[in-house]
Amino acid sequence: MKSIFKTPNKLLPIFLALFLCFNTTKAQVVKRDSLPSSWELLKYDGISAFGGIKNTYTQPLRWKKEDFITAGAVVLGTAALYIIDEQSSDWFIAQEKDIPPLIRDIGWYSGKPVNNYSLTSAIYLYGLFTKNEKVRKTGVLLISAATAAGLLQTFTKTALGRARPGVGEGKWSFKPFSEEEGYHTFPSGHTILSFTTAYAIGKQFDNPFVKGGIYTLGLIAPASRLWAGAHWLTDIGLSIAISIAVVDTIDNYLNRDRNYGNIDPHKTKISWDFQMGPGRIGIRGTF
Template sequence: MRILLSTIFIFSFLIGIAQTDTIKQPKNLWQEFTYDIGNMFGGMGYSYSRPFHWKGKQWGHFGMITAGTAGLYFVDDEFEHWVNGFSGDAPDWLITYGTEYGSPENNYMLTGAVYLTGLFTKNEKLRRTGVLLISSASAAGLLQQVSKRIIGRARPRSGDSSDVFDPFHLDRVLNYDSFPSGHAMLAFTNAYVIAKQFKSPWVKAGLYAVGSIPGFVRIMDDYHWISDVAFGMAISVFIVEAIDRYLDKKYDQKYNDNSKKLSWDLNIGPGQVGVIMRF
């Protein structure tokens, strides 16, 4: 009888521990905020560490990105001359949008508003979206700032051609900080994150198109070459996907899970370099 009672007591005790572990205690606003801030920094670190864990497929994708950028590098000057032929005809609102939307100040106003809305309304999916937006933009922004100083590529407005470099400066050198395009990275990062909320491939494609505008406006304004913009946008996708995978382990709310995945491929041939989206 004593053995039976002891067994029942121990079993009841273990059930109580299991229930305590499985039932999540609601967090207050401050706890959620600090949790999200930790995930922002954690996501940034995770995205930077991914190349050390890449395997053949991932390195193959990065190789295609590198090859595509190299292909565009050889047509940078020609593309710049072609754009200059019609850049003066672009509407002012388009130029203003492309310049302002991709700036860090406006980017963080948008991403911060999304996050705070999710935080105060206790909407975990919106909170997670805000965390993904802020951490992706921060990871992309830091990466491009370091890259600019290391590479030191001449901007079109410097008067030099696309193959002129003044590398390895701790401080950015005016008009020699072209590669990659920060505006393109920030704007396309936002567009790519927001597109994850939708299942429709046409909505996704529309958001990608809108997110591409700042990069091409920077080309028209002689701030960047086409290869600066293309590489920046491609790296944005890598960063967002890495951080999103990290956040999958931190939040219960997931994004739309489509059986048809969107894939990106580079089409490289004689005299042409293109990006193909399959969905």
């Protein structure tokens, strides 16, 4: 039977509808003519996205003790998975024949850059043109996080040149800066794009069951790469850790340094000045 996912674009309405149906009910209710123009919002969001990417790469310079402890735990966890890389790879590959074609198709297409950016762009444009503050900010988070994490994994996997399981050379084989696709496995691009998107969307919901469902969808692509023998378990584990770190970093930046809590992006905050002079005393608020 022909899979309904042979055309990648058929994935988009499913994920988009899932996101919008939960967020539209939480939309900020304002008069549209009281908001800045779409062009003004687009410029503001572009600066926000660039700032989020820059913040991701400079964040290690601001790490504190607990951040170094977390990074150390990720390194130790990756090292622990490395011990069972070959055994786990053999087990996952043996399961592929029992995986429904529909699940395999979802895993393959959801981690492709063209499909990922189609989804994230659709979410952002919906938020931009409807001037839905929550959806617009989520779109900025999705695009900037996917870009920051994607560029990082592209450079890293090329620089390290680790062999894929399917190459047959084992987990210790590396060819740094090799142009061969078989030596671009660490970390996993499919995993980073898929789980970055799922984690960023999942953060917008408080319901643990909704979060769990979205995260489960985001884990299909990583699992599919293990079944296909395209990645080791350490590739997947580190990729998920990178996704979480990047999304959290950019989300914190948007919440802290960018003004998505108010309607007008040109208004940063309310300031209060204490004024006193001849015959007058009072407090002036600037909005």
